[in-house]
Amino acid sequence: MTRVRVLLVEDDLRVARVNRDLLERDPDVHVVGSAATLAQADALAQALAPDLILLDVYLPDGSGLGLLRHWRAQGRTTDVALITAADDEASVRTALAQGAFDYLIKPFTGARLAEVIARHRARRTPRGTLDQSHLDRLLGVGGASPEPLPRGIDPHTLERVAQVLEGTGDALSAEEVGDRTHLSRVTAWRYLEHLVRVGRATLDHQYGLTGRPAKLYRARAGEAPAGERHEPED
Structure with missing residues (x-):
């Protein structure tokens, strides 16, 4: 799982x-x-070199949009997402034009914040060359908006499972994924089956001496038809 070091820029201590x-x-x-x-944000960004900066717009000594512009002018390419009450179109357009990869308007849900982390991780995953489907996924274009996650599927856990599959070239069983994500085999299976259904993973059957096939999952690139549901192994 990709470790993410975050710098928070927010003047409301409770928030x-x-x-x-x-x-x-x-x-x-x-x-x-x-x-x-x-001033604190600029100093900490230089001293800590975070992977991701979550930046407010309205700050006591100026606008976060000006700081984002300053960072980009310096050549700093750290991923920045705006988390702010600034809901006017001009602020959104300015943030995106300055290279912010996401923009959250307060108040937002924990699931939406988890999507910021998931998108950041996807942007950091080494892929060599990109095909169009991968690029569209990184840019958030090329299709309809994703459907809400089914009940019982947590976005943080889903991305942990997806990262395990994407981080290895091997097909893995639900038990192996569970070991690597500290989940039970059945819970890992449930998340893997969801990834198959939405086209992010494929399912293979490996036949051994017992005659009962083992179910192995592999990350899948590009679009895929929704996978059918499979019952977990005993």
Whole structure:
């Protein structure tokens, strides 16, 4: 699982604590610093070199959009997502034009914040060359908006399972994925089957001496038809 080091830029300490708690529900996300002003944010971004910066717009000493512009002018390419009450179109357009890869308007859900982490991880995953389907996924274009996750599928856990599959070239069983994500075999199976249904994984059957096929899952590139549901092994 890709470890993500986050810098929070938020002048409301209560909101900062809530966001930290939401982020660190994922054991591989670590808030390495928190800033309440532009000056603090700039200093911590240089000192800590975070993987991801979550940036507010309205700060006591100026606009986060100006700081984002400053970072890009310096050549800093750190992933930045705006988390702000600024809901006007001009702010959104400015943030995206300056290279913010996501924009959350307060208030937002924990699931939406988890999507920011998932998108950041997808952007960091080494892929060599990209085909169009991979590029469209990174850009968030090329198709209809994704459907809401089914009940019982947590976005943090889903991305942990997906990252395990995408991080290896081998096909893995539900038990192996469970071991690597600290999930039970049945829970891992449930998430793997969801990945098959939405076209992010494929299912293979491996026949051994017992005659009962083992079910193995592999990350799949590109579009795929929804997989049929399979019952878990005993």
